[in-house]
Amino acid sequence: MREPDFWWRVPGLTAAVTAPLGAVYGRIAAARLRRPGRTLPVPVVCVGNLTLGGAGKTPTAIAIARLLQGAGLKPTFLTRGYKGRLEGPLTVAPGAAAADVGDEPLLLARTAPTILARDRVAGAEAALAAGARVIVMDDGLQNPSLTKSLALVVLDGRRGIGNGRVFPAGPLRLGLEAQLDVAHALLVIGPPSDLALPVVEGARRRGLPVFAGRMLPDPAAVAALRGQRLFAYAGIADPEKFFATLANAGLAPVRTAHFPDHHAFSAAEAARLIADARDEGLRLVTTEKDFLRLQGDPALAALAAASATLPVGLVLDDAAGLRAVLAARTGLRI
Numbered sequence: 001m002r003e004p005d006f007w008w009r010v011p012g013l014t015a016a017v018t019a020p021l022g023a024v025y026g027r028i029a030a031a032r033l034r035r036p037g038r039t040l041p042v043p044v045v046c047v048g049n050l051t052l053g054g055a056g057k058t059p060t061a062i063a064i065a066r067l068l069q070g071a072g073l074k075p076t077f078l079t080r081g082y083k084g085r086l087e088g089p090l091t092v093a094p095g096a097a098a099a100d101v102g103d104e105p106l107l108l109a110r111t112a113p114t115i116l117a118r119d120r121v122a123g124a125e126a127a128l129a130a131g132a133r134v135i136v137m138d139d140g141l142q143n144p145s146l147t148k149s150l151a152l153v154v155l156d157g158r159r160g161i162g163n164g165r166v167f168p169a170g171p172l173r174l175g176l177e178a179q180l181d182v183a184h185a186l187l188v189i190g191p192p193s194d195l196a197l198p199v200v201e202g203a204r205r206r207g208l209p210v211f212a213g214r215m216l217p218d219p220a221a222v223a224a225l226r227g228q229r230l231f232a233y234a235g236i237a238d239p240e241k242f243f244a245t246l247a248n249a250g251l252a253p254v255r256t257a258h259f260p261d262h263h264a265f266s267a268a269e270a271a272r273l274i275a276d277a278r279d280e281g282l283r284l285v286t287t288e289k290d291f292l293r294l295q296g297d298p299a300l301a302a303l304a305a306a307s308a309t310l311p312v313g314l315v316l317d318d319a320a321g322l323r324a325v326l327a328a329r330t331g332l333r334i
Contacts, residue, residue, distance in 0.1 A: 003052070003053055003171065003237065003261075006163065007162045007163060007165075007170050007171040008159055008162040008163070008171070008195070009162070009163060032142075032144060033142060033144055033174065033178060033179075033182060034144070035144045036144070036147075037144045037145050037146045037147045037148075038121055038124070038145065038146055038147065039147040040124055040128065040135070040146065040147070041128070042128065042132060042133055042134055042135060043134045043135070043149040043150075043329075043330035043331065043332060044124075044134075044135045044137060044146055044147065044148050044149050044150075045064055045075075045134065045135070045136045045137065045148070045149060045150045045152065045326065045329075045330065046137040046139075046140050046141055046146075046148040046150065046151045046152065047060045047061040047064060047136065047137065047138055047139070047152050047154060048137075048139055048140055048141025048142070048151065048152070048153060048154070049139075049141065049153060049154045049155065049173075050141075050153060050155065050161055050172060050173060050176065050179050050199065051159075051161055051162065051171035051172055051173060052167055052171050052172075052173060052237075053171060053237030053238065053261060054156070054236055054237030054238050054241075054261065055154045055155055055156045055159075055189065056154050056156060056187075056189045056213075056215060056314065057138055057139055057154050058104045058107055058108065058138055058289075059215065059312065059313060059314040060152070060154045060187060060189075060213075060314055061077065061108065061136050061137075061138040062107070062108065062111050062313075062314070063213075063313070063314040063316065064136055064152070064326070065077065065108075065111050065112045065136050066111065067319065067322070067323055067326065067334065068134060068136070068326075068332070068334065069111075069112070071323075071332070071333065071334040073133065073134055073332060073334070074112070074113075074133055074134075075112050075132075075133075075134045075135070075136045076112060076113045076114070076115060076127045076130065076132035076133075076134070076135055076136070077105075077108040077109075077111075077112055077113070077114040077115065077135075077136050077137075077138060078114075078115050078117070078120065078123050078124060078127055078135050078136070078137045078138070078140075079092075079102075079104060079105045079108060079114060079115070079116055079117075079123075079137070079138045079139070080102075080116070080117070080118055080120070080139060080140075081101045081102040081104075081105050081116040081117075081118070082102050082104065082139075082262065083102045083103070083262040083264075084098070084099070084100055084101040084102035084105070084116065085099055085100050085101075086100050086101055086116065087117070087118045087119075088115070088116040088117035088118060088119075088122070088123060088126075089115055089116065089117035089119070089122050089123045089125070089126035090115070090116050090117075090126075091113065091114065091115060091116075091126075091130065092105040092106065092108070092109040092114040092115070092116050093109070094106065094109045094110055096109075096296075097295070097296035097297070098292050098293040098295065098296065099264070099293075099296065099297070101116055102116075102262070103262065103289040103290075103292045103293050104138060104289065106292045107288060107289065107292065108138060112136075113130065113132075115127045115130070115132075119145075120137070120140060120143055120145045120146055121145050121146065124146055134330065134332065141153065141173075141179065141182065141183070142173050142174060142179070148182075148184075149329050149330045149331075150184050150185065150325070150326060150329035150330060151182055151183050151184045151185075152183075152184065152185050152186075152187055153179070153180070153183045153185070153186045153187065153199075153203075154187050154189060155186060155187065155188050155189065155192075155196055155199050155200075156189055156190065156196075156238070156241075157188045157189055157190035157191050157192040157193060157196050158190050158191070158193050158195075158196075158241070159171075159193075159195060159196075159238065160192070160193055160194070160195025160196030160197070160198070160199060161176060161195060161196070161198060161199060162195060164176065164195075164198065176198065176199065176202060177202065180199070180202045180203060180206060180208075181206075183203070183206075183208060184208065184325070184329055185203075185208055185209045185210075185211065185322070185325050186199065186200065186203040186208055186209070186210045186211065187210075187211045187212070187213055187316075187322075188200065188210065188211070188212050188213070189212075189213050189214065189215060189314070190214060190215070209321065209322075209325050211316065211317065211318055211321060211322050212316075212317040212318070213314050213315060213316045213317060214314070214315050214317075215241075215245065215312045215313070215314060215315075216312060216313060216315050217245055217246075217249050217310050217311065217312050218310070218311040218312070218313065221308070221309065221310050221311055222249045222250070222251065222310070224308070225251050225283070225285060225308060225310070226250065226251065228251075228283045229254045229280075229281060229282050229283065230246065230251060230252075230253040230254060230255075230282060230283050230284075230285050231253060231254065231255045231256070231257070231273070231276065231277045231280070231282035231283065231284050231285070232246055232253035232255070232256045232257075232284075232285050232286065233256065233257040233258070233259070233273060233284065233285075233286050233290070234256075234257075234258055234259070234286055234287050234290055235258070235259035235260060235261065235262065235263030235265070235290050235293070236261055236262075236287055236289060236290065237261040239256070239258035239259075240258075242287055242310070243256050245310065245312060246285070246310060249310075251285075251310075253285070254280070254282055255276070255280065255282060257273065262289075262293075263290075263293070264293065265290075265293065265294065265300055265303065266299075267299035267300070270294075270299065270300050270302065270303035271302075273303060273306075274302060274303055274306050277306065283308060284303070284306050284307040284308065285307065285308045285309065285310055286307050286308075286309060286310075287309065287310065287312075288309050288310075288311050288312075291304065291307060291309045294307070
């Protein structure tokens with residue numbers, strides 16, 4: 001689905017009309033959140049967000065895994081495989097088709113062993129059977145089925161929580177207070193806007209550590225694209241963030257096209273992108289997640305071959321501080 005624009009504005013008439021439904025949804029979800037979960041014999045680090053749509057969970061989960069790997073530990077990712085056909089539990093092969101497992105698990109599998117399971121308890125059991133010693137969950141803050149050693153909330157500093165209302169009246173998955181009550185730390189990615197301040201203030205009232213980070217593009221990819229006239233396209237929750245990343249790197253695209261989050265490109269869309277880029281003398285560039293969704297489909301092979309990518313990674317302002325919180329919450333020597 002494409003996110004409604006009113007989610008990310010000061011509440012107006014549309015949000016007010018849908019607010020009662022959001023309140024009902026929020027109460028049901030909050031009650032579910034209070035259920036006790038299963039406690040595993042290994043630490044569980046959950047990287048989640050408060051809203052529907054992208055906030056930077058997957059890059060953060062990868063950064064957490066690399067902190068653990070830097071300490072000689074071997075993390076295992078646990079993911080639901082959103083938009084993938086398979087339910088699992090299964091181990092994600094790096095070369096799997098995105099249509100089967102989703103795009104985010106393929107990104108995770110490049111860094112560490114990745115278990116996909118719609119049922120998180122079954123996935124955790126599969127991870128344990130495969131020898132997991134610490135589990136990093138990509139998403140799952142609102143799912144109580146597993147007890148979390150550390151629940152790290154990721155927040156997009158620019159978009160924050162939008163109009164502050166619960167789905168469908170706004171982007172919140174459930175009420176802000178209920179979600180912060182189960183969090184152990186907050187990571188704000190990018191400078192916080194007024195839409196992010198309620199979360200930062202709520203975290204500080206609870207005494208939660210608040211960290212900051214930035215998404216930075218890969219320097220080699222930036223160098224390879226420099227001087228080219230670019231046609232940027234993206235099917236992610238916030239395409240404007242990708243386009244802004246290009247512009248901030250000195251690669252302002254001549255043309256852009258955006259699609260819904262986790263969009264499955266059709267052969268006709270692929271042909272149109274290729275033709276438009278060719279006719280205007282532009283180089284196609286997209287996100288790593290979008291590129292992964294092109295692979296494994298012969299109808300999209302030409303678009304994949306014509307497209308460059310701009311990988312981005314999370315840079316933490318206080319990696320040592322997050323490492324200390326991670327160690328304290330998990331009992332691991334990091």
